[in-house]
Amino acid sequence: MSGALLVAGTTSDAGKSVVTAGICRWLKRQGVKVAPFKAQNMSLNSFVTLDGAEIGRAQAMQAAAAGALPEAAMNPVLLKPGGDGRSQVVVLGKPVAEVGALDYRDRKPALLRIALDCLADLRSRHDVVICEGAGSPAEINLRDRDIANMGLAVAADLPVVVVGDIDRGGVFASMFGTLALLSAEDQAHIAGWLVNKFRGDARLLQPGLDMLLQVTHRPALGVLPMLSGLWLDAEDSLDLAGVMARGTSGPPAGSDVLRVSVVRVPRLSNFTDIDALAQEPGVLVRWATRPEELADADLVVLPGTRATVADLAWLRDQGLDRAVAEHAARGLPVLGVCGGYQMLARTIDDPVESKRGEVDGLGLLPVRIAFAQEKTLARPVGEGYGEVVHGYEIHHGVATVEGGEPWLDGCHAGSVWGTTWHGALENDGFRRAFLREVAAVTGRDFVPAPDTCFAAAREERLDRLGDLIAEHADTDALWRLIEGGAPQGLPFVPPGAPS
Template sequence: MGNALLVAGTTSDAGKSVVTAGICRWLARQGVRVAPFKAQNMSLNSFVTADGAEIGRAQAMQAQAARVEPEAAMNPVLLKPGADARSQVVLLGKPVAEVGALDYRERKPYLLERSLECLADLRGRYEVVICEGAGSPAEINLRDRDIANMGLATAAKLPVVVVGDIDRGGVFAAMYGTLALLSAQDQALVAGWFVNKFRGDARLLAPGLEMLRELTGRPVLGTLPMLSGLWLDAEDSLDLTTVVESGASAGPVGADVLRVAVVRFPRLSNFTDLDALAQEPGVLVRWATRPEELADADLVVLPGTRATVADLAWLRERGMEAPLKARAAAGRPVLGVCGGYQMLGREIVDEVESRTGGAEGLGLLPTRVVFGREKVLARPVGEAYGERVEGYEIHHGVVTVDDSAEEAFLDGCRVGAVWGTTWHGALENDGFRRAFLREVAAVSGRAFVPAPDVSFAAAREERLDRLGDLIEEHADTDALWKLIEGGAPAGMPFVPPGAIGESGK
């Protein structure tokens, strides 16, 4: 059965997500009805589909690249790490369990069955399905119950291409070593390589590519140049500094730059909420883990977190509570989103996420939070500053606002220069974002003027098109088509560990 391909990587953050998205956009441009798929994703960066299912944010981005609506089948298993070495298991968009690593291992055969059902369903409804692996396919300690890499590829008979990050160094060793560690059955499905994040003179790289082909019997299907400024829905916090700084603009529209400090919680979630701020001209967004990094900020943001009580304790241990309270008292802007909003209240009652019972909040908003066992997953629509706002909600904590709040703010509230909301994605709405930034600038005394014509949606589309260009211009698209339609070529050579031939001399 053709019509599918698995994109694996030599390491995490090698570029699997962007290569998958690039192939999806390239195919969509050809008029192909294509869908992304990732059997298992471990990420705190998630999204809510139109029918209320929670999936990895990267798969939602890939669906946008494919120009289709994201759905639960595109990411059947999502793992969300918590504060106690346990993860929440989200199956087909709904949370079903909290497990440790060994407990989860026992569930894998069942989860593989569900994943294969989802993949088969997508392959029946779409012309092509581009699958993304997780981590490395050569994690030999996990291979016997793998559901995302070669376990999936073997069960579904998928051809596999492997992406390596040359910017890290050692890409040839990583590729050869990945193949050498696989069984003969798994190696037979590996059909080629992608060298990612290349910068330099391609003539110097060419001999290495030929040697890799001779050593492994597999061709390099593309050498993809480094692309900066993408900030496209990273799955985890491995590269958060780049995610924010790459979106920062070169200069302000008004006389002043607006400085935004975002508290970098240990279990930070849905950090893509900051992407729209980072791409706004004249807004400088940076991460903060120390109190002094909040001092000159015009706006401090407390973002979402998978562990509200634990990360609130971390914030206090880092000495950041006092400067936050001083900001509020002085009328300097603070914004809390989801878990950050919960921290701003007076009391948190949590018998679900942290199971610690009651905890005192920062007391900057007149709210009380009680964690419920049922997770709230929603796509709300509302209005603020006279602008339409669409967002999405992912939380166990239910916030109650008392009558002393000065005004409502989306589903949350505002007191002085402190705002709180459970809505993720609100700042992606251009009119609302500009109105909110004008308010922050006015309160902060900054001569900052938001750009009147910046469209976050258009910026995302432009970046997805760049990924499509990457594949169209730098990949062997004819070879990709053959793999998608016909699978891995028969007779792919087996490469035993250490079997370096004459080319390696």
């Protein structure tokens, strides 16, 4: 068996990533050797594989759902938007260029060949590959150079299931409109619909589903209910409301709650670093874009960014630089991760991302940053607070530490900590030790829960996605598509057909 399926969506954030992960987990439970695939991903949330390749964080999450090791072939093309209308192009895990949108179009034919080779390679080594589209398959202005949606489906002869977000409203119109805008060749690959994020009694939808079948000749393959509290690896900033509107995951073990304010810089990247804090009982995590939103925080976090110097300028424009400095001056904890760590330095010399040369940092850590042309991609292992710590690095900035105390690969001075390591807080023992130190510095009666396991919590969320597919999708129909491809002879639906 060497089956495959493409999960597309009527819009960005329709639920393609979680549906792909759910199908992967459902198949894994059936004893199927399955892998995820996304030909082209635009995301600032990325991950480093064991062999040092950078891929989208969502594909790493989907690989975990599939029980497979993440690899570059699962996301052969990754676009990382910068601060000047340009994006870094990462191909097979390594950065190859900085391009604008029009420049990138010229590269697409060659990138499609690379994507098809990677998909063929994955199919040769797995029973099934579940592919995820990007944006919408009906972006007709981009169709002639598409490599992630119908361009991939036609070239690789894939059946396509389209996911629509009913919580936004207009799901039936968006499904019909998606199909009607496609060419006859593309429509032949559209096999059915998945209604996602439904609240209420699914029987109320039946008249709409019946009419959808009548006008598109494609059936609904399931109505998936809204799931809350998943906290899965978000792909882009559209997901931030769900990522951070969490409150705490349970009551504190002590009498106090720890309040964490995360500065939401414009080009935020790898905000998955905050997940481990947000799932800790008694820790309240919030976004902050104004100085007053740091006022009652016990811990301020400066997260990663794709554009350190540009986002540091934004920080100063908002007055957040002074608020962070005042927080530290009061002896209250500040944590910088990757780009946030670079912002805390004395100086930043950047001839690479911003090409601004040397600029002043916030000066809260005895560190100087110099940007290298070569990106660091690594999976370091170290020790902190007597605990083993695994992390991953994705950065151009190289830090020279001139004082303070060592802290992972970075430093700790006063109440300020910094590191280039993403994922460090996912290590349970290290996270608990750090939170105990934050509580001691702030005088809070906060005690980390002794049995919180971030890896187990993530597995439980992936299992919920597997349950979502098993219980609410037409799995027999999915099997038929995976094994047999798109149904033959489906009618072409011209625009305006319902009238």
